[in-house]
Amino acid sequence: MLENAIKDLLYKIADDQLILGHRNSEWTGFGPMLEEDIAFSSMAQDKLGHSLAFYTLLHQMGEGDPDTVAFMRNADQFHNSQLVELPIGEYDFSLIRHFLYDNAEILRFESLSQSTNEEIAKIATKLKGEVRYHVLHANTLVKQLGSATQESISRLQQSLEYALPFALGIFEPSKHEQELIDAGIYSGEAALQNQWLERISAVLEKTHLKLPEIANLQPVYGGRYGQHTEHLQPLLDEMAEVFKIDPTAEW
Amino acid sequence: MYGGGNVFEATKFDDLEQEDPVKLAEFEARIARGEKIEPSDWMPQLYRKQLIRMIEQHAHSEIIGALPEGTWITRAPGFRRKLAQMAKVQDEVGHAQLLYSAAETLGKTREQMLTDLINGKSKYSNVFNYPAFTWADSNIISWLIDAGAIVNQMANAKGSYGPYCRALDRICAEEAFHLKYGHDAVVHMATGSPIQRKMIQEALNRWWPPIMTFFGPSDKMSMHTETLMRWKVKMASNDACRQQFLDMYVPKIWELGLTVPDPKLRKNEEGVWEYTEPDWDEFKRVINGDGPCNAERLAVRRTAEERGAWVRRALLAPKATYVRPLA
Numbered sequence: 001m002l003e004n005a006i007k008d009l010l011y012k013i014a015d016d017q018l019i020l021g022h023r024n025s026e027w028t029g030f031g032p033m034l035e036e037d038i039a040f041s042s043m044a045q046d047k048l049g050h051s052l053a054f055y056t057l058l059h060q061m062g063e064g065d066p067d068t069v070a071f072m073r074n075a076d077q078f079h080n081s082q083l084v085e086l087p088i089g090e091y092d093f094s095l096i097r098h099f100l101y102d103n104a105e106i107l108r109f110e111s112l113s114q115s116t117n118e119e120i121a122k123i124a125t126k127l128k129g130e131v132r133y134h135v136l137h138a139n140t141l142v143k144q145l146g147s148a149t150q151e152s153i154s155r156l157q158q159s160l161e162y163a164l165p166f167a168l169g170i171f172e173p174s175k176h177e178q179e180l181i182d183a184g185i186y187s188g189e190a191a192l193q194n195q196w197l198e199r200i201s202a203v204l205e206k207t208h209l210k211l212p213e214i215a216n217l218q219p220v221y222g223g224r225y226g227q228h229t230e231h232l233q234p235l236l237d238e239m240a241e242v243f244k245i246d247p248t249a250e251w
Numbered sequence: 252m253y254g255g256g257n258v259f260e261a262t263k264f265d266d267l268e269q270e271d272p273v274k275l276a277e278f279e280a281r282i283a284r285g286e287k288i289e290p291s292d293w294m295p296q297l298y299r300k301q302l303i304r305m306i307e308q309h310a311h312s313e314i315i316g317a318l319p320e321g322t323w324i325t326r327a328p329g330f331r332r333k334l335a336q337m338a339k340v341q342d343e344v345g346h347a348q349l350l351y352s353a354a355e356t357l358g359k360t361r362e363q364m365l366t367d368l369i370n371g372k373s374k375y376s377n378v379f380n381y382p383a384f385t386w387a388d389s390n391i392i393s394w395l396i397d398a399g400a401i402v403n404q405m406a407n408a409k410g411s412y413g414p415y416c417r418a419l420d421r422i423c424a425e426e427a428f429h430l431k432y433g434h435d436a437v438v439h440m441a442t443g444s445p446i447q448r449k450m451i452q453e454a455l456n457r458w459w460p461p462i463m464t465f466f467g468p469s470d471k472m473s474m475h476t477e478t479l480m481r482w483k484v485k486m487a488s489n490d491a492c493r494q495q496f497l498d499m500y501v502p503k504i505w506e507l508g509l510t511v512p513d514p515k516l517r518k519n520e521e522g523v524w525e526y527t528e529p530d531w532d533e534f535k536r537v538i539n540g541d542g543p544c545n546a547e548r549l550a551v552r553r554t555a556e557e558r559g560a561w562v563r564r565a566l567l568a569p570k571a572t573y574v575r576p577l578a
Contacts, residue, residue: 032559
């Protein structure tokens with residue numbers, strides 16, 4: 001049924017944005033320079049806002065209200081890719097994750113802005129303008145740090161190699177893939193992944209970083225089906241710590 | 252978020268005697284006329300020193316102040332609060348950025364200032380050495396500490412140093428939103444479930460003593476203070492700021508059915524607030540490093556600086572393009 005397929009698609013987008021927004025917000029007060037503190041915090045707010053937009057649409061389609069859906073589910077009910085739930089680590093990892101993720105997200109939003117589903121197209125059109133700035137930020141810093149010092153280049157290279165299999169997990173196909181493509185909802189994960197590879201390759205070519213051979217990598221799948229690393233549940237527990245003191249209260 | 256007070260350098264006053272008396276007179280006349288002093292203008296060394304010290308402490312207070320509230324970003328209950336808490340703390344970091352830039356116009360680099368912060372050489376607002384135990388503590392900070400900061404900053408925005416005043420104008424506009432946010436959050440707690448009301452009252456009990464010290468001890472009226480006021484570096488006395496704060500916010504706290512944990516607090520017939528004198532010995536002890544969170548705050552800052560050093564080194568690295576000398 002197309003409605004279930006659409007809900008599945010919206011959940012993975014919303015969950016990705018919520019969890020990555022949460023992670024990015026952890027940089028507030030800890031960035032390598034004030035400007036990056038502010039940038040990560042600003043992107044975190046956008047991501048959170050995007051997840052809210054999609055949860056709100058899901059709510060209109062009969063799902064729970066956004067606060068309940070975001071704050072009361074357990075890890076196995078989340079559909080985010082495992083990439084976004086990994087701890088922020090050092091700045092090089094957070095930057096590379098941001099680079100890999102946002103270059104994928106902009107393509108997803110571009111594709112969704114052409115969707116036959118008008119509601120989705122409307123939201124995606126609005127949000128892709130914001131994601132464009134996130135991409136610009138990531139690409140600028142990857143270009144700079146990816147060709148600056150030996151130290152920065154090797155840090156980024158290591159993080160790139162570590163994050164890439166997880167990033168491929170963004171494109172884990174769902175069981176509704178063909179149905180969504182046939183209905184013109186979006187272009188499908190395989191098509192997005194190919195475009196994404198072109199985009200990130202073009203940026204990395206301008207640096208001293210080397211993109212590992214994708215064919216040799218084992219993508220980290222499972223996130224879209226509720227399988228997660230040990231890092232997601234503690235994140236969710238922390239996120240809901242106050243909310244769960246009294247879920248019926250107005251905070 | 253900065254309360255000012257207490258923090259001016261005890262400079263040897265004969266410093267002033269070495270200044271050119273004609274230039275000094277002209278400088279003072281300009282300030283008396285309400286003109287702003289700009290970075291390239293002549294100014295006495297003492298003025299420069301005190302301003303660097305003040306703006307730097309203000310900037311440090313913003314980034315250190317981001318920590319107690321920052322810990323609640325990841326735990327804020329519900330989308331509305333989570334988004335607002337993020338934006339609020341981000342603003343504070345943005346204020347630090349503005350203020351470090353303002354201080355840099357006086358000749359001290361951001362890197363030097365941050366080094367002095369980490370080494371414990373320069374201070375920040377003492378209240379941030381206290382912990383935010385619960386979400387409610389974070390709400391009290393957003394409301395009442397920001398309220399106190401506005402009282403102080405509105406006064407300082409009328410000071411004499413152009414770059415600092417302009418930064419403060421922008422900062423005050425944002426702080427006004429924080430105040431609304433903090434008030435709204437406290438209202439929800441104070442009118443919410445019994446658990447919420449208990450949480451917010453306990454947070455107020457914890458934060459009241461630090462709030463009362465926020466503006467610093469009564470000023471010793473010395474020649475030093477007089478000069479700083481004449482130069483419009485210090486714009487209002489610590490006690491005046493404290494009175495203004497009490498006048499504006501105690502009625503609002505009472506309106507919410509909350510109790511201020513000071514049995515002596517009352518407005519007397521002359522319209523002056525009376526209160527239990529804060530524990531200034533504790534204040535001194537905490538500002539000199541022996542508070543509940545001093546070590547933790549600086550450790551966090553130090554870790555952030557050290558972990559991020561490679562990024563700053565890389566961004567400052569010269570481009571690897573060299574021109575071969577012709578001969």
